[in-house]
Amino acid sequence: MTDYKYTTECRSCGNKYINDFLDLGAQPLVNALLTKEDLDKQENTYPLTLAVCGMCSLVQIRETVDPSILFKDYVYFSSQSKTMVDSARECVNKVIIEEKLNKDSLAVELASNDGYLLQHYMKRGIPILGIDPAENIAKIANDAGIKTLPEFFTTELADAMVKDGMLADVVHANNVLAHVADTNGFVAGIKKILKPSGLAIIEVPYIGDFIEKAEFDTTYHEHLCYFSFTSIDRLFSRNGLKITKIERLPIHGGSLRVFARKSSYWVDGSVTEIFNEEKAKGLELGHYYFGGFGTGVSFEQRVFNKMTKFWSNVHELAATGIVCAYGAAAKGNTLLNYNCPGRVPSLIRFIADSTPAKQGKYAPGTHIKIVSPEHFRNYNTKHCIILPWNFAAEIATKEADYTRGSGKFWIPDEKLGLKEWK
């Protein structure tokens, strides 16, 4: 395919010495779900290579697929996860108090999706503005009264907001910084739309958890960057933002919630703590990403070994009863399409998912059918692999009847391949 660019320079600092450490081969776009008619057509795949910058330590993929292909008609609805909505509400309620927000304030979210976060400001009478390029999802937010611009957030849009006097007291950007090709421009744009005393709150999956728990399946073409504190601090400093606090979140397999301002005399102890932790572990150095924590096994080999065990376990389970999966997550498609045996659909009968827009479609690469949770409940499977392992607790609770019967839930695991979720 030619509708992608291969980068030879770091997306943050521009340095040419970026070194590959995980080659996932040709992968389909993880949210490019297929219709039945698509199954007989040629499916687009793109190389997927993780590299780390020798200067600013940013982990990134080499390949940039055209964002309009990835995000214009999006199938990820944040409100499908109660965990996400609850996490957003807790954060918003704290920010309203700590930042003394009121009816004269403005809360902006970049990649605001279906309003899962801004709804909590709106309920408290705080003016809001969402910005999200997925027209189908922005429509859902607007229909719910959450003012949302169906656009990409660019420096041009930031300039227009400044010109119109739309400066924010708080800017949220959850799970989006990793998605934008103009990494510096996006951060510079946040600084532009912040009031002088404004607060930026950015959530990103944490590369420390990614490496240490071999969470390679969160690698896909939507995720261009994978942040450590070290790399995000250098990115923010370069663009005039100062990190004032860090919260470690369990969400999405481990994330950082980064608080930043245009200037601040005060920096929370959590910043020094994570700086020292990363220094001690060597997250700014290449061997952290290539090595295997003293095991002598490279990260790439750890991933290969994990998936070899995974598929061996799937075959064993399939010999004892029907195997299905739950959660047609983006990460699930990276997982199932890497180092996988021949006809996967013969091993995994279907994938259940609560997202109406996903039901009836087929997973990219494996062509496993995506069905409703009701279909899952009425089908007599023996084993169910939870692909969004980050929401295993929420899903297993929701589907508790499954394990009350003879069903067993499983999640991917580096040591075991598959680990029973109890």
Ligand code: DWN
């Ligand atoms: O960065 C991103 C992360 C935050 O979310 C996006 N680029 C894409 C997306 O990645 P993902 O699809 O791997 O995320 P999730 O949230 O782990 O996927 C959840 C999937 O599971 C969704 O398709 C919804 C489904 N689900 C379900 O069917 N029942 C989720 C829950 C909690 C449920 O109860």
